[in-house]
Structure formats: structure tokens, C-alpha cells
Amino acid sequence: MSLRLILDLIARLALWLLLAPLLPGIINKVKAWVAGRRGPPVLQLYYDLARLWQKHAVLSTLASPGFVIGPAVAWVALAGAALLMPLGPAGSALSFRGDMLLLIYLLALARFCTAWAAMETGSAFEGMGAAREVSFAVLAEATLITALLALCVQTESTSLVTMLAPAAGAGAVLLAAGLFTVLLAENCRVPFDDPNTHLELTMIHEAMVLDHSGPPLAVILHGAALKLLLFSLFLTEAVLPLGQLSTLAATGALVGGVLAVTVGVGLVESLLARLAFRRVPLLLTTAFLLCLFALLMAWKGGAE
Amino acid sequence: MKELLLILVPLAGAALAAAWPNNRTRPWLLPAVCAGHVGLSFWLLVAPPAVAPNAWFAFDPLARAVLPAVSLLFLVCGAYGVAYLRLRSERPNRVFVASLLAVLGLISAGHMARHLGLLWIATEGVTLAAVPLLHFNGTPRAFEATWKYLLVGGTGIALSLLGSFCLGYASLHGGGGGDLTFSALTAQGLHLSQPWVKTAWVLLLIGYGTKMGLAPMHTWKPDAYGEAPGIVGAILAGGVTTVAFTAILRVRGVVTAAGLGPIADRTLLAIGLFSMLVAALMLLGTRDFKRMLAYSSVEHMGILCIGAALGRAGLWAALFHVWSNCLTKGSLFMSAGNLRRAAGGRTMDEVRGMAVLAPRSAALFVAGMFAVTACPPFGPFFSELRIVRAAFETGHSGAMALFLFCLLLAFFGLTRLVFAIVDGRPRQAARAVRRQFPETLGIILPPLVLLGFSLWLGLHPPEVLQNAWTAVADQFIPLP
Amino acid sequence: MSEYINLLIGIAMGLNLLALGSSRLPTLIMAVALQGMALGLMPLLMETEADWRLVLVALATVAGKGLLIPTLLRKAMRAAHIDREVEPFIGFVPSLLLGAGGTIAAVALARSLPLLPEHSGSLLVPGSLASVFTGFVLLIGRAKAISQVCGYLILENGIYLFGLLLIHYTPLMVEAGILLDVTVGVFIIGIIVDRIQRAFDSLDTRKLTALRE
Numbered sequence: 001m002s003l004r005l006i007l008d009l010i011a012r013l014a015l016w017l018l019l020a021p022l023l024p025g026i027i028n029k030v031k032a033w034v035a036g037r038r039g040p041p042v043l044q045l046y047y048d049l050a051r052l053w054q055k056h057a058v059l060s061t062l063a064s065p066g067f068v069i070g071p072a073v074a075w076v077a078l079a080g081a082a083l084l085m086p087l088g089p090a091g092s093a094l095s096f097r098g099d100m101l102l103l104i105y106l107l108a109l110a111r112f113c114t115a116w117a118a119m120e121t122g123s124a125f126e127g128m129g130a131a132r133e134v135s136f137a138v139l140a141e142a143t144l145i146t147a148l149l150a151l152c153v154q155t156e157s158t159s160l161v162t163m164l165a166p167a168a169g170a171g172a173v174l175l176a177a178g179l180f181t182v183l184l185a186e187n188c189r190v191p192f193d194d195p196n197t198h199l200e201l202t203m204i205h206e207a208m209v210l211d212h213s214g215p216p217l218a219v220i221l222h223g224a225a226l227k228l229l230l231f232s233l234f235l236t237e238a239v240l241p242l243g244q245l246s247t248l249a250a251t252g253a254l255v256g257g258v259l260a261v262t263v264g265v266g267l268v269e270s271l272l273a274r275l276a277f278r279r280v281p282l283l284l285t286t287a288f289l290l291c292l293f294a295l296l297m298a299w300k301g302g303a304e
Numbered sequence: 305m306k307e308l309l310l311i312l313v314p315l316a317g318a319a320l321a322a323a324w325p326n327n328r329t330r331p332w333l334l335p336a337v338c339a340g341h342v343g344l345s346f347w348l349l350v351a352p353p354a355v356a357p358n359a360w361f362a363f364d365p366l367a368r369a370v371l372p373a374v375s376l377l378f379l380v381c382g383a384y385g386v387a388y389l390r391l392r393s394e395r396p397n398r399v400f401v402a403s404l405l406a407v408l409g410l411i412s413a414g415h416m417a418r419h420l421g422l423l424w425i426a427t428e429g430v431t432l433a434a435v436p437l438l439h440f441n442g443t444p445r446a447f448e449a450t451w452k453y454l455l456v457g458g459t460g461i462a463l464s465l466l467g468s469f470c471l472g473y474a475s476l477h478g479g480g481g482g483d484l485t486f487s488a489l490t491a492q493g494l495h496l497s498q499p500w501v502k503t504a505w506v507l508l509l510i511g512y513g514t515k516m517g518l519a520p521m522h523t524w525k526p527d528a529y530g531e532a533p534g535i536v537g538a539i540l541a542g543g544v545t546t547v548a549f550t551a552i553l554r555v556r557g558v559v560t561a562a563g564l565g566p567i568a569d570r571t572l573l574a575i576g577l578f579s580m581l582v583a584a585l586m587l588l589g590t591r592d593f594k595r596m597l598a599y600s601s602v603e604h605m606g607i608l609c610i611g612a613a614l615g616r617a618g619l620w621a622a623l624f625h626v627w628s629n630c631l632t633k634g635s636l637f638m639s640a641g642n643l644r645r646a647a648g649g650r651t652m653d654e655v656r657g658m659a660v661l662a663p664r665s666a667a668l669f670v671a672g673m674f675a676v677t678a679c680p681p682f683g684p685f686f687s688e689l690r691i692v693r694a695a696f697e698t699g700h701s702g703a704m705a706l707f708l709f710c711l712l713l714a715f716f717g718l719t720r721l722v723f724a725i726v727d728g729r730p731r732q733a734a735r736a737v738r739r740q741f742p743e744t745l746g747i748i749l750p751p752l753v754l755l756g757f758s759l760w761l762g763l764h765p766p767e768v769l770q771n772a773w774t775a776v777a778d779q780f781i782p783l784p
Numbered sequence: 785m786s787e788y789i790n791l792l793i794g795i796a797m798g799l800n801l802l803a804l805g806s807s808r809l810p811t812l813i814m815a816v817a818l819q820g821m822a823l824g825l826m827p828l829l830m831e832t833e834a835d836w837r838l839v840l841v842a843l844a845t846v847a848g849k850g851l852l853i854p855t856l857l858r859k860a861m862r863a864a865h866i867d868r869e870v871e872p873f874i875g876f877v878p879s880l881l882l883g884a885g886g887t888i889a890a891v892a893l894a895r896s897l898p899l900l901p902e903h904s905g906s907l908l909v910p911g912s913l914a915s916v917f918t919g920f921v922l923l924i925g926r927a928k929a930i931s932q933v934c935g936y937l938i939l940e941n942g943i944y945l946f947g948l949l950l951i952h953y954t955p956l957m958v959e960a961g962i963l964l965d966v967t968v969g970v971f972i973i974g975i976i977v978d979r980i981q982r983a984f985d986s987l988d989t990r991k992l993t994a995l996r997e
Contacts, residue, residue, distance in 0.1 A: 448992040482953025527995040
């Protein structure tokens with residue numbers, strides 16, 4: 001029994017790790033397509049990761065071991081969070097009551113470690129990037145927690161498997177809009193952050209990883225891809241009633257949903273401009289309110 | 305049906321004024337129409353018509369007890385308006401005259417409205433029709449005042465609409481058939497849904513209280529009274545505010561019938577005392593004698609609310625005070641307008657020695673000041689005395705202590721400012737001012753007449769008026 | 785039937801938040817216009833058989849609140865050459881949070897008031913109170929005259945929403961009178977806005993500070 005569990009876990013982990021870098025590739029392809037370019041191949045991130053992995057890391061003499069440990073811990077935390085997520089019809093390998101709390105904490109741990117590693121360099125840019133990242137995260141996390149609470153109230157459960165099986169009910173539209181905004185913010189996409197920017201002053205996430213190189217950078221990039229996949233999956237499962245579909249339909253819906261979210265991110269990135277920093281809190285507050293109203297609707301719906 | 309003429313005659317007069325071609329003769333429409341209105345309303349006062357219980361407009365006891373005062377005020381203001389508009393002959397007065405007459409018609413409609421929705425429509429109409437009056441002077445400051453009046457007044461009137469809907473829903477929830485006349489609502493009595501009645505009372509008190517200028521919703525008042533011509537101030541303080549007061553009285557009747565009378569009385573007493581206190585404190589601080597009149601008006605609105613909260617005798621005294629306030633305040637506004645024109649300024653820093661520059665107006669102003677601060681033997685003294693007596697009879701001695709203290713503060717504030725501008729050596733050459741702004745009979749007689757009425761009311765309130773006030777008290781608080 | 789009305793009210797409540805959060809005047813005006821149209825359609829949904837007078841009032845509301853008034857506001861905005869940023873006294877995030885808090889309070893308050901059986905489960909009362917509250921926040925928290933007018937319109941929309949509870953019972957004449965008053969009120973506001981613009985060369989109400997103690 002335990003052997004099967006271990007095999008299951010390994011298979012899931014492999015699936016997550018292998019599929020995750022596909023998403024940024026798709027986004028870039030969509031952006032290139034909208035702009036009328038050919039764009040980099042979909043598998044570009046795989047090549048980049050392989051290349052980075054073979055390089056040496058350049059370490060600052062000032063940096064403590066945290067500079068390397070940070071990305072590693074963040075990556076492990078994200079992989080762990082990924083394993084907690086149920087995969088539609090395949091369910092979850094690790095499921096227990098309250099695992100949504102662990103998910104929130106693992107995501108927070110990953111962010112903490114990335115920020116920590118950034119601060120280790122002692123560079124002003126990294127510090128600035130870390131400060132921006134965590135200040136936006138305060139709002140984004142509140143939104144995510146509210147969304148999870150809404151799902152909890154809706155399904156009267158605190159386990160991700162049962163929470164994500166049915167549709168989100170009346171508040172689904174609100175929840176979808178809120179979670180999509182959180183996805184954009186958490187993964188540092190336009191309109192919160194521009195992953196392609198080359199000006200340090202305007203960066204958020206990118207500014208934090210300026211001094212990383214070689215394998216640590218590869219781990220950071222892969223972790224970011226994992227996080228993107230995790231959020232798209234979460235959004236899809238929260239909104240679609242996967243638990244009520246047959247296995248085949250559910251798999252199809254899941255894959256289709258994740259793809260749709262990814263393409264959506266690409267379209268948003270091509271069509272919208274980045275927001276001014278002072279406008280970001282407004283957008284995140286809006287997302288928070290959307291999720292809050294979804295929570296209220298779940299509550300009111302439950303009371304009647 | 306005669307009573308409908310009270311609404312239709314001024315409105316027809318307004319239409320006529322809008323069509324009247326001559327700028328010089330048009331102002332004569334004001335006293336002409338108002339004289340007709342006064343004749344009609346006093347005839348109805350002496351010989352009250354029968355009131356159909358479900359009529360939407362009627363000359364019922366409340367309208368009978370209040371409307372003639374407004375009518376009289378308008379007549380005197382109209383007479384003053386002829387002289388005033390001759391002085392301001394450089395400005396076209398078509399809109400001014402038409403709006404003034406429309407305001408009179410709509411005020412009559414508001415006083416006689418016995419239907420919740422119509423009462424609101426009339427009050428909103430008065431608010432909107434008064435807008436052109438406020439910015440007659442056309443200065444940037446006048447527009448600023450108008451904008452604030454529109455925003456604050458509009459919001460208040462919107463809240464009173466919401467309150468009217470709540471009261472309507474209270475009736476509906478209690479099984480009413482959607483008849484929103486006050487008599488039908490009162491007849492429903494205890495069947496009205498109490499939570500909705502409470503909500504409605506709060507909203508209507510805030511809404512119509514804004515129109516009345518009760519603190520803390522009084523903020524539009526100093527600006528509007530300060531920037532508008534004197535007669536407009538008189539009409540707003542003596543006429544428009546009374547519509548809101550009768551509206552509150554009518555609603556209070558319904559609330560009392562629903563068994564929430566004590567709550568209504570407490571809130572009225574509290575908001576009245578608060579208005580008096582705010583007004584008294586502002587009176588101590590203001591340096592502008594037109595804004596001073598606005599705060600004095602806030603104070604008197606507070607007195608009306610306090611009177612209405614003190615049972616039968618208090619209500620009677622409040623109606624008495626409506627009359628004495630209406631007439632005294634009208635006189636004060638007109639003499640203040642005279643002083644303002646002669647002095648060319650409005651604050652005690654710019655103006656002094658008015659006793660030399662405009663002796664008759666200054667004398668009237670001082671007399672009016674004594675009248676309005678409730679010095680005997682003018683009307684306000686006697687009406688406020690009755691309120692004090694009603695309060696001690698009903699055991700509100702603490703509230704009365706505050707009441708008298710506020711009156712004292714207000715007296716200090718008013719005398720300080722009034723004597724600062726009346727006394728002293730004038731800044732301008734007296735002869736030039738007297739030649740430029742002669743104190744003609746047209747601008748002296750109207751405030752004098754109003755002050756005379758106030759004096760008469762204080763010394764000997766006519767029997768028929770006392771009967772009219774008693775009829776209202778009978779209607780709202782029947783003798784046990 | 786009731787679901788459609790609740791959906792429309794939900795949209796109106798969402799537009800409240802959009803109005804609170806929008807930083808540009810055209811967006812604000814659009815939110816007000818859409819809300820007016822959504823509200824104008826509601827009487828048609830509430831009535832089972834179409835009465836021509838009701839249709840007339842509904843059409844007048846849609847035309848007035850949804851088309852006429854927003855067009856006037858846009859025209860005023862363009863004529864006055866005011867720049868399109870909404871300048872807040874109360875920042876966008878605080879106003880949004882206030883609006884959301886107000887909405888929640890409205891829902892809570894509406895629950896404590898008894899409703900007739902045919903209105904239970906309807907969002908009319910919370911939607912109305914939330915709009916009134918939103919209107920207040922905009923009236924207090926915005927510097928430009930036009931944004932204040934938008935706030936006033938949202939406040940009026942909230943009251944209109946409440947009036948729908950009584951639509952079967954009040955005489956149509958009263959409703960029409962109310963609509964007329966509101967329209968005239970906005971016209972007068974428009975004229976005054978125009979005069980203020982001419983007198984002050986600006987529609988920023990922060991310049992209206994000559995009158996104070």
C-alpha cells in the first residue's frame with residue numbers, strides 16, 4: 001500500500017515538474033501570435049533550464065548560504081504545495097482535513113524564502129524588489145485566503161479534494177475574476193509586473209532574482225512555472241464542477257481549463273499595459289472584494 | 305375647491321411673470337398675486353372649509369394654522385421686492401419674479417399636501433424653484449452658495465424620499481392597500497410595521513430636517529442666506545422652512561399613531577437642543593451679519609422642534625412660534641438687506657456706524673434683533689415663554705436649562721455683532737451714501753409692518769389664530 | 785422572474801463598486817449610465833402583464849437615466865475641458881473598502897427589517913441601501929462637481945430601487961412626478977455646473993471655499 005502511495009507521489013511529482021515549464025512557453029507563444037511574430041518555441045523554458053543547470057553559480061562574497069538555500073527551500077515548498085493540489089478525477093495523493101491551510105503556508109514560505117534570498121545580496125535593487133513583492137503579497141494573500149474561505153463555506157469542508165470538486169455556486173463568476181487577478185499578481189504578470197522588462201526600477205519579481213545565476217536561477221524559474229501551473233489549476237478546479245463529470249470529461253475540462261487560463265494570461269499580457277504602482281493596490285483590493293462577496297454569497301446561500 | 309386656488313393662483317402668476325414683457329412693471333405682479341393669496345388664505349382662516357378625509361390637498365387644521373403666516377410674509381416681501389428690484393434694475397428679473405411666485409405656489413401645495421408622495425414632490429419643487437433666487441446676484445460666491453444648497457438640499461430631499469418609501473412600505477407591510485394619505489396612514493395606527501416606521505422616521509427627520517436647517521444638516525444655510533438677496537433670505541427662513549416643519553409634524557402624527565410617539569418626541573427634543581447649541585456657538589463666532597441671521601434661523605428651527613416635542617401645550621406654542629419667527633425674521637432680513645446695500649460690506653470688520661448711514665434701517669434692525677432674541681413685548685418672547693412653560697409642565701427641566709442657556713448665548717452673539725455694525729463712526733461719507741441708497745418708503749415700510757405684526761402677535765394674538773392652533777393640537781394630541 | 789431582478793440588482797451593486805474604484809470620469813459616467821439602464825428595465829421584469837403606462841415610465845427612466853443625463857454630463861465634461869482624472873478626497877482603496885463595508889452593512893440591515901412574503905429573497909432593499917451609501921461616499925469623497933453629480937445620481941438610483949417595492953401600490957402619477965422632479969433637478973444642477981465653470985473657470989469644488997466661518 002505504502003509502495004503504491006510512493007509510486008503515486010513520484011508519478012505526480014514527475015508530471016508536475018515536467019509539465020510546469022510548458023505554461024510560460026504557451027503564454028509567450030500567445031503573445032507572439034497576437035503581436036504577429038513567430039516567437040520562441042513553446043519548449044524554450046526547458047532549454048533555458050537545461051542550459052542554466054549546466055552553468056556555475058556566481059556567488060557574492062557578502063552572501064550567506066541563505067542565498068542558495070532560499071531558492072531551494074522555495075522550490076521544495078512549491079513542489080509540496082503542488083502535491084497537495086488534487087488533480088481533478090485523479091484526486092489527491094495527500095489529502096487530510098485542513099490541507100488548505102498547509103497550502104497557504106507553503107506558498108507563503110516560498111515567498112519568504114525568495115525574498116530572503118534576494119535580501120542576501122545586499123543590493124538595493126533586490127531589496128526594493130523584495131519590498132514590492134511582499135507588499136503586494138499582503139493584498140494578494142488576503143484575496144487567496146478569502147477565496148479559499150468562500151470555497152470552505154460553500155462545501156463545508158477544509159480539505160482541498162472536497163472543496164474543489166463541486167462548482168463554486170452562485171459566486172463562481174466573482175470568484176473566477178478574483179482568483180484570476182490573484183493569479184496575475186502572484187505570478188508577476190501584466191498588469192502587475194512585466195516579466196520582460198529590462199529596467200530594474202520597474203521590476204518587481206525580476207528585480208529579486210537579478211543576482212542569481214546558474215542552478216539557483218534555474219530552480220527559481222522552475223518554481224515560478226510550478227506556481228503558475230498551480231494557480232491555473234486551482235482556478236479551473238474552483239470554478240468548474242469537475243466532481244460531477246465523468247473521468248474523461250473531467251480530464252478534458254481540467255486540461256482545457258488550464259489551457260484557457262494560460263491563453264487568457266497571454267492575451268491579458270498582450271492587450272493590457274502595466275499599471276502604475278500606485279494603482280496596483282486598487283486592483284488587488286477589487287479582487288479581494290470580489291472574493292469577499294463570493295464568500296458572502298456562499299454564506300447567505302448556505303443559510304437559506 | 306377654493307383652497308386649490310391657493311396653489312393655482314401663484315403658479316398662474318408665475319407663468320404670467322415668465323411671459324410678461326416689461327422688466328420695469330413685472331415686479332408689480334409680486335404684490336398683486338400675493339395680495340390675492342393673502343385674501344384667500346385669511347378668508348379660509350376665518351371660515352375654514354370642510355376637509356374630505358381622503359383628499360390629497362386640503363386646507364386642513366395644520367395648513368390653516370401655518371399657511372396664512374407664510375402668505376402674509378410673501379405679501380410684505382412682494383411689496384419690498386418692487387422697491388428692491390427697482391434698485392437692481394440692471395439685472396433681468398423675469399426668472400426671479402417667476403421663481404418667487406412658483407415658490408409661493410409650491411409652498412402652499414406643501415402645506416396643504418395630505419399625501420406622502422405629493423408632500424415630497426412639493427418640497428422638492430420648492431427646493432428647485434428656489435435655486436434661481438439664490439444666485440440672483442450672479443457672483444462667484446453666489447454660485448458657490450447655490451452649489452452647496454443644491455448638493456446638501458438635494459441629498460436631504462433624496463433621503464426624505466427614501467423615508468417616504470419606507471413609511472409607505474410600513475403601511476404595506478401592515479396590510480395597507482397603498483393609500484399613502486396621512487389620514488389613511490394614521491388610521492392604520494398600530495398595524496404599521498414598527499421597524500419600518502422607525503427607519504422612516506429617522507430618514508424623514510434627516511431629510512426634512514435638512515430642508516429646515518437643523519444642525520448638523522444646517523451647513524447650506526449660512527452660505528445661502530449670506531449670498532441671496534434679503535427677501536429671498538426672508539422667504540427661505542420664514543416660508544420654505546415651515547413647509548419642512550409641517551412635513552415633520554404630519555409624519556410625527558403617523559409615527560405617534562404607530563405607537564412610537566415617545567421615540568419621536570425624544571429625537572425631536574435632542575435634535576432641537578443640538579441645533580440650538582450649534583447655532584448659539586456659531587453666533588458667538590461669526591463676524592458676518594447676514595450669516596448671523598442664518599444661524600439665528602437654525603436656532604429658531606431648533607426651538608420649533610423642541611416645542612413640537614413637548615406635548616399639547618408645546619405644540620401649540622410651536623405653532624405660535626412659527627408665526628412669530630416668520631414675521632420677525634422677515635423684518636430682520638429686509639432691514640439687513642438695506643444695511644448691506646448701504647454699507648457695501650457684510651462683516652463687522654468692514655461695516656460700522658450704520659446708525660449714521662442708514663438710521664431708519666438700523667433702528668429697525670436693532671428692534672428686530674431684540675424681537676428675535678425674545679425680548680418682550682414681541683411675539684417670539686411670548687411663544688418661547690409658552691414653550692418653557694410647557695417644558696416645566698412635562699418635566700423637562702434639564703432640557704430647559706440648556707434651552708435658556710443657548711438663548712442667552714445667542715443673545716450675546718447677536719447683540720455683539722449688531723451693535724458692532726450699528727454703532728461707531730462710519731467709514732464712508734454719510735451724505736454720499738444717503739444720496740446713493742436713500743431710505744425710501746418702499747424699503748422701510750415692509751420691515752416695519754412685519755415688526756408691527758410681530759408686536760401685535762405678542763401683545764394680543766387674535767382669537768381666530770389661537771383657535772387654529774388649538775385645532776392642530778386637538779388633531780395631533782387629543783385631550784384625554 | 786425574481787432571479788433576473790436579483791441579477792440586475794447584483795450588476796447595479798457591482799457598478800457601485802466600479803464607480804467607487806474608477807479613477808477616470810468617463811468610466812464613472814458610464815457606470816452611472818449602465819446602472820440607470822439596469823434599473824429602468826426592472827419595472828418591466830416585475831410586472832407580469834405589460835401595462836402601457838408602466839412601459840412608458842420604464843422607457844422614460846432608461847432614456848433619462850441611461851442616455852440623456854450621461855450625455856449631458858459627457859457634454860459638460862467636454863465643454864469644460866476638464867481633465868478626466870477623478871480627484872478623490874477619499875482615496876480609491878478606502879472608498880472601495882467603505883463601499884464594500886456599506887454593502888455588507890446594507891445586507892445585514894436589510895435582514896433586520898421585515899419584508900412582505902412576495903419580496904423575501906429579493907435584493908431590492910440591500911441593493912437600494914448600498915447604492916444610497918455609495919452615493920454618499922462619492923458625494924463626500926470626490927472633488928469634481930461632475931463626480932459629485934454622479935454620486936447624487938447613484939444615490940437617486942438607490943432610492944428608485946427602493947421605490948420598486950411599492951410599484952404595485954403607489955399611483956403611477958406619483959412615480960412620474962418623482963421622475964420628473966429628479967430630471968428637473970439634474971437639469972438645474974447641469975446649469976449651475978455650467979455657471980460655476982464660467983465663474984471659476986474650473987469645476988473643482990475645492991475652489992468653492994470662499995464661504996466658511
